[in-house]
Amino acid sequence: MPTGRAPEPAVLRLSIYLRCLRQAQAEGITTLSSAGIEKRTGITAGQVRKDLSHFGEFGKPGLGYSVDSLTARLIQIMNLNETHKVVIAGAGNLGAALAGYEGFRSGAFSLAAIFDNNLAKIGRRLWDLEIIDISEMPKFCKEANVEIGIITAPANAAQEIADTMAEGGIRAILNFSPTRILGQKGVVVRNVDLTKELEVLCFYLPASKPAGDA
């Protein structure tokens, strides 16, 4: 993961602030203090101010943030003011679940294709798309100017798929397969890993008290 001006955890939280602000916008709220953001997100007001300070000067002391202008600025900072084309490699259960993601039907992301190498799946429809032979992926991605690839294939196929995506000009990969994909030059990779998430929960288990003790 390349490091920008801001630490990665702050970048991760930007997305949470953006959702919070959009929700406030939908409710007709025009200004929101860092304390207000804390109430809605569970992230402390101090952390909110510190995170946002990495990206510029926002808000006025005592007045809070303008919901509209902070929303617009965050959208700009996160490059969400244009639509990014996405493809999914792997048309299994997880691929099908992700293909149904409502965020692909509007806004910053557009699902352009789903690929698989299974002949029984190729040509079948998944939601509003036809499953395409994965051997066509590089050509398709170049022609359609796809920026983001999602991998839901088994672990042993993931690295090869990632390489093929890079070949097709994809610049960012979200990897759901249970293996880490190592550094392809010029390609950003994020790994979403169920095992890791469960293991991290276990680490924190003893610190939490049973909530349902009768």
Place this chain on the structure above:
Amino acid sequence: MPTGRAPEPAVLRLSIYLRCLRQAQAEGITTLSSAGIEKRTGITAGQVRKDLSHFGEFGKPGLGYSVDSLTARLIQIMNLNETHKVVIAGAGNLGAALAGYEGFRSGAFSLAAIFDNNLAKIGRRLWDLEIIDISEMPKFCKEANVEIGIITAPANAAQEIADTMAEGGIRAILNFSPTRILGQKGVVVRNVDLTKELEVLCFYLPASKPAGDA
């Protein structure tokens, strides 16, 4: 998320180190240096040493880490030396994908049940389990001593499900619904959020150079 002795990013990386060590173990490797871990994980040797230093004294300068003993210590630190029971709330595509996760058939996690509120789904089988009415979740979880709940339900149902899980004695929740679940006392929550992951990738997009420029 409660804060322990170590910062959360270090805890997240423990799981990556553990996978790396298990892989090395499977290959018959007995010692591994921090540089060797870097080569396998992409995490710098300095970061590896710093992360592990939060949890004790491991390895010998110049000799590296004993793969067996570091593996055993990490398993202990992460509470993975016992099997944790897991339930899934939501038997849609994502629930089905997660239910098929191979990690639920061995090792630290065991999938005990899948719940849904859809009458058309209740009673049907998903993998090796029958889908149960979600109204039975608190009783089931208490009786089976379930520790971890996974939410794959729509956003508008997520908080209520989380509260029901807490009622059933669940102490850790992995939330895949596109909404943040706010603080239930004594319950650890982790949110896995496709929108957030995609947005973070977009933030990093301009910093990466196109890999497939022809």
